[in-house]
Amino acid sequence: MTTTEQRTAPAPQPLEVRDLTVRFAGLTALDKVSFTVAPGSIHAVIGPNGAGKSTCFNVLSGVYRASEGSVRLGEQELTRCSSNAIADLGVARTFQNIALSAHVTVADTLLLGRHRLTTSGFVATGLRLPSARREEALHRDRMREIAAFLGLEPYLAHPAGVLPYGLQKLVELGRALCMEPELLLLDEPIAGMTPSERQHTAGVISSVRDSLGISVLLVEHDMGVVMRLADTVTVLDFGRKIAEGTPAQVQNDPDVVRAYLGENGETGHIS
Numbered sequence: 001m002t003t004t005e006q007r008t009a010p011a012p013q014p015l016e017v018r019d020l021t022v023r024f025a026g027l028t029a030l031d032k033v034s035f036t037v038a039p040g041s042i043h044a045v046i047g048p049n050g051a052g053k054s055t056c057f058n059v060l061s062g063v064y065r066a067s068e069g070s071v072r073l074g075e076q077e078l079t080r081c082s083s084n085a086i087a088d089l090g091v092a093r094t095f096q097n098i099a100l101s102a103h104v105t106v107a108d109t110l111l112l113g114r115h116r117l118t119t120s121g122f123v124a125t126g127l128r129l130p131s132a133r134r135e136e137a138l139h140r141d142r143m144r145e146i147a148a149f150l151g152l153e154p155y156l157a158h159p160a161g162v163l164p165y166g167l168q169k170l171v172e173l174g175r176a177l178c179m180e181p182e183l184l185l186l187d188e189p190i191a192g193m194t195p196s197e198r199q200h201t202a203g204v205i206s207s208v209r210d211s212l213g214i215s216v217l218l219v220e221h222d223m224g225v226v227m228r229l230a231d232t233v234t235v236l237d238f239g240r241k242i243a244e245g246t247p248a249q250v251q252n253d254p255d256v257v258r259a260y261l262g263e264n265g266e267t268g269h270i271s
């Protein structure tokens with residue numbers, strides 16, 4: 001079995017966030033937040049503006065350091081790991097503000113996601129030794145499978161940065177999937193999309209769970225999509241967890257309704 005194949009089916013493990021606290025010069029952005037992302041589930045973190053969602057996301061992906069608390073993927077403690085080390089442990093993230101190059105094809109952008117799985121050394125790759133060529137072919141095959149899964153095959157030879165925004169977001173998702181993660185962190189994956197792009201991407205996200213068995217943690221403002229996709233929803237408000245449960249449970253939770261009512265001053269309806 002090749003290294004590539006070994007990395008494609010990691011045993012699913014829970015992500016356990018315990019008493020996560022983040023302080024920025026006197027402001028407590030996250031206050032003892034705990035939740036568990038069950039293996040193979042879609043877990044959403046929602047909350048009004050400034051609730052602490054991005055801060056949480058940035059700690060989980062190693063961009064911010066926790067002031068207190070722990071984040072574990074199975075037995076691995078992530079809180080003191082760099083972003084690269086967290087990616088090596090099987091956690092891939094997408095970025096809200098994507099910046100894909102107009103000079104790099106979709107295929108090469110997706111292949112960037114396979115970089116950390118490449119085992120051939122610099123010299124073998126540079127000299128195009130047979131072992132390096134075989135490995136490259138395996139990565140290209142897998143990249144094509146992932147592109148087909150996302151519906152991106154027709155665009156493989158196109159420059160990524162000039163595609164419509166919705167397709168660029170799918171390329172960004174594909175780059176993360178090419179890392180063969182066991183946990184995918186999606187930061188507002190459908191923001192800025194047209195209704196049909198939103199529908200397609202929501203379908204892709206549920207297939208990531210159902211067909212690939214990858215756990216998904218997402219931060220998303222579109223409540224309709226969150227309520228349709230998520231198995232579990234954690235609700236933050238002013239850095240604290242105020243509710244957690246199935247979409248139906250949190251939708252009817254008085255604290256959640258109050259938090260959103262405070263924000264929009266109108267209906268407090270979450271849908």
Ligand SMILES: Nc1ncnc2c1ncn2[C@@H]1O[C@H](COP(=O)(O)OP(=O)(O)OP(=O)(O)O)[C@@H](O)[C@H]1O
Nearest residue numbers: 024027028029047048049050051052053054055056
């Ligand atoms: N790097 C930082 N330095 C100082 N304060 C920060 C920093 N990042 C976030 N904050 C503050 O932490 C709090 C939580 O912000 P965060 O961006 O995590 O909320 P959010 O729920 O993602 O909001 P939004 O939905 O508007 O993106 C806010 O008061 C914000 O101003």
